[in-house]
Amino acid sequence: MNDNARQSDVILEAQHLRREFGGLVAVADVSVKIRARTLHSIIGPNGAGKTTFFNLLSGTMPPTAGQVFFQGQEITNEPPYRIAHLGIGRSFQITNIFPNLTVLENIRLAAQAMGGDNFKLFRRFDHFDAYQKKAMAVIARVGLQGKSLALARNLAHGEKRKLELGIMLASDPQILLLDEPTAGMSSEQVPELLAIIDRIMESDDKTIVLVEHRMDMVMSISDVITVMHQGAVLAEGTPNEIAGNAEVQKAYLGALYGDLGSKT
Ligand SMILES: Nc1ncnc2c1ncn2[C@@H]1O[C@H](COP(=O)(O)OP(=O)(O)OP(=O)(O)O)[C@@H](O)[C@H]1O
Ligand SMILES: [Mg+2]
Numbered sequence: 001m002n003d004n005a006r007q008s009d010v011i012l013e014a015q016h017l018r019r020e021f022g023g024l025v026a027v028a029d030v031s032v033k034i035r036a037r038t039l040h041s042i043i044g045p046n047g048a049g050k051t052t053f054f055n056l057l058s059g060t061m062p063p064t065a066g067q068v069f070f071q072g073q074e075i076t077n078e079p080p081y082r083i084a085h086l087g088i089g090r091s092f093q094i095t096n097i098f099p100n101l102t103v104l105e106n107i108r109l110a111a112q113a114m115g116g117d118n119f120k121l122f123r124r125f126d127h128f129d130a131y132q133k134k135a136m137a138v139i140a141r142v143g144l145q146g147k148s149l150a151l152a153r154n155l156a157h158g159e160k161r162k163l164e165l166g167i168m169l170a171s172d173p174q175i176l177l178l179d180e181p182t183a184g185m186s187s188e189q190v191p192e193l194l195a196i197i198d199r200i201m202e203s204d205d206k207t208i209v210l211v212e213h214r215m216d217m218v219m220s221i222s223d224v225i226t227v228m229h230q231g232a233v234l235a236e237g238t239p240n241e242i243a244g245n246a247e248v249q250k251a252y253l254g255a256l257y258g259d260l261g262s263k264t
Pocket of ligand 1: 026045
C-alpha cells in the first residue's frame with residue numbers, strides 16, 4: 001500500500017497527544033494513525049500510558065496538549081457522548097452493565113440509547129421490534145445465545161466480558177477501543193473471545209484498537225502494533241517487525257515476555 005492510500009484510509013488519528021497528572025506525564029507525545037478495518041494493538045508495560053491514551057481518544061478526559069481526529073474531523077475536547085455517537089465505542093468494563101437486568105435488556109438498552117429513543121421506549125412497536133432484533137443479533141455475535149434471559153449479575157466472569165462487548169456493539173460503533181478485554185479470563189476462555197473479536201472485524205467491517213497484555217494473542221491477531229513506553233511511542237509495525245525489533249526486545253518484550261523473536 002502506498003502512502004497516499006494509507007493516508008486516505010486513516011479512521012482515527014492522534015497528533016502529539018499529551019496528558020499530565022500534576023507533575024506526572026502519563027502520555028508524553030503520542031501520534032498514532034489507526035487505519036480503517038485493521039486490528040491495531042497498543043502494548044507496553046504497566047503504567048506506559050495505554051489506558052490514559054484511550055481516555056484521551058474517547059473524550060473521557062481532555063488532553064493537556066495535542067489533537068484527535070476521527071474520519072478527518074477534529075474531535076479533541078468533544079464530550080464522550082458526542083464521540084460515542086460519532087461511532088467510537090469504548091469499553092468501560094463492568095461498570096457499564098446493569099446487574100439486575102437481563103443480558104437482552106442490557107444490550108437492548110444500549111441499542112436504544114444510541115437510537116435516540118431512550119425517553120420514548122415503547123412509543124412504537126416497530127422501533128421496539130427493531131431494537132429487539134438488533135439486540136438478538138448482537139447476543140449471537142458475542143456468543144451469549146441461551147443467556148439472553150439471564151440476569152447480568154449471574155453471569156460468569158468470561159460471560160460478563162462478552163456482555164460488555166455486546167453493549168459496545170449494540171450502538172454500532174465504527175471503531176471499538178478495547179482495554180484488556182481478556183482481563184481476568186482463564187487461558188482456556190481466551191480463544192473464544194479472540195474468535196468473537198475476529199468475527200466482529202471480518203463480518204461487521206469494524207476497526208479495533210486493542211490494549212492487551214497477552215502477547216501470544218496480540219501477536220496472532222494484530223495487523224499493526226504500537227509499543228508505548230513511559231508515555232511515548234517506542235516502536236510501531238507488524239507483529240513480525242515488533243517481535244524482531246531489537247529496541248523493543250531490549251526495553252520491554254525481552255524483559256517481560258521472554259524472547260518472542262524465536263517464536264515467529
Ligand atoms: N487519573 C489519574 N490520576 C493520576 N495519575 C494517573 C491517572 N490515571 C493514570 N495515572 C498515571 O498515569 C500513568 C499511566 O497510567 P495508565 O493507566 O495510562 O497506564 P497503562 O499503560 O494503562 O497501565 P496498565 O497496563 O497497568 O493498565 C501511571 O503512572 C498512572 O499511575
Ligand atoms: Mg491500563
